[in-house]
Amino acid sequence: QVQLVQSGAEVKKPGASVKVSCKASGYTFTNYAMHWVRQAPGHSLEWMGWINAGNGNTKYSQKFQGRVTITRDTSASTAYMELSSLRSEDTAVYYCARGGDGSGYYHLDYWGQGTLVTVSS
Amino acid sequence: DIVMTQSPDSLAVSLGERATINCKSSQSVLYSSDNKNYLAWYQQKPGQPPKLLIYWASTRESGVPDRFSGSGSGADFTLTISSLQAEDVAVYYCQQYYSTPFTFGPGTKVDI
Numbered sequence: 001q002v003q004l005v006q007s008g009a010e011v012k013k014p015g016a017s018v019k020v021s022c023k024a025s026g027y028t029f030t031n032y033a034m035h036w037v038r039q040a041p042g043h044s045l046e047w048m049g050w051i052n053a054g055n056g057n058t059k060y061s062q063k064f065q066g067r068v069t070i071t072r073d074t075s076a077s078t079a080y081m082e083l084s085s086l087r088s089e090d091t092a093v094y095y096c097a098r099g100g101d102g103s104g105y106y107h108l109d110y111w112g113q114g115t116l117v118t119v120s121s
Numbered sequence: 122d123i124v125m126t127q128s129p130d131s132l133a134v135s136l137g138e139r140a141t142i143n144c145k146s147s148q149s150v151l152y153s154s155d156n157k158n159y160l161a162w163y164q165q166k167p168g169q170p171p172k173l174l175i176y177w178a179s180t181r182e183s184g185v186p187d188r189f190s191g192s193g194s195g196a197d198f199t200l201t202i203s204s205l206q207a208e209d210v211a212v213y214y215c216q217q218y219y220s221t222p223f224t225f226g227p228g229t230k231v232d233i
Contacts, residue, residue: 035223045163045171045214047223061222095170105218107161107176114170 002026004096004112011118017084020115022096029077030054033099035108036081038092051079052102086119123147123217127226140202142229144215149195159219162191162200166211
């Protein structure tokens with residue numbers, strides 16, 4: 001069965017960076033895209049970007065351009081999302097979610113359990 | 122960016138009754154080359170990640186009860202729960218994946 005298991009909660013100071021991992025199992029990792037979506041407390045969902053796990057191509061939301069980097073390690077079937085220059089508004093639960101084929105223009109059919117990132121001085 | 126709106130913000134429905142949630146996109150999400158609407162619906166319960174219910178606007182995800190159905194095309198969509206069950210209490214989100222950035226609606230909270 002498809003599973004996406006994310007790394008644990010993080011507490012960071014403003015200006016720092018955070019890197020969240022997402023380990024996939026139960027399917028061929030390189031055949032799909034992996035998206036990252038965040039949800040601030042009490043808010044809706046916000047798409048951050050995706051990576052084609054096969055060729056490593058990425059696409060980011062303009063809102064996060066320059067601050068977010070999505071990578072993958074195919075040998076470990078793991079995707080990563082790194083967000084830099086953290087501010088308090090980045091406090092949120094961060095989710096990885098599997099997309100369809102590598103094109104990325106697909107619904108998100110499996111989600112990780114979420115990783116709470118708290119930014120506080 | 123495509124803006125997604127949902128109505129109502131919240132609704133309370135009696136057990137066994139119908140719940141209807143509307144979603145509008147600021148531009149059409151119907152892709153002419155494949156005639157598919159790039160619109161999905163998700164259910165989120167407290168403390169859980171979203172769960173995919175419907176994709177391509179009207180295709181039910183495997184394992185989703187058939188009381189959930191999606192309809193609409195272009196820029197107007199509806200999620201219907203035909204007979205509300207206690208376990209359907211959740212927040213429901215629509216999402217377009219027609220163009221980046223993918224965007225979600227603000228959510229509709231469904232209660233008993």
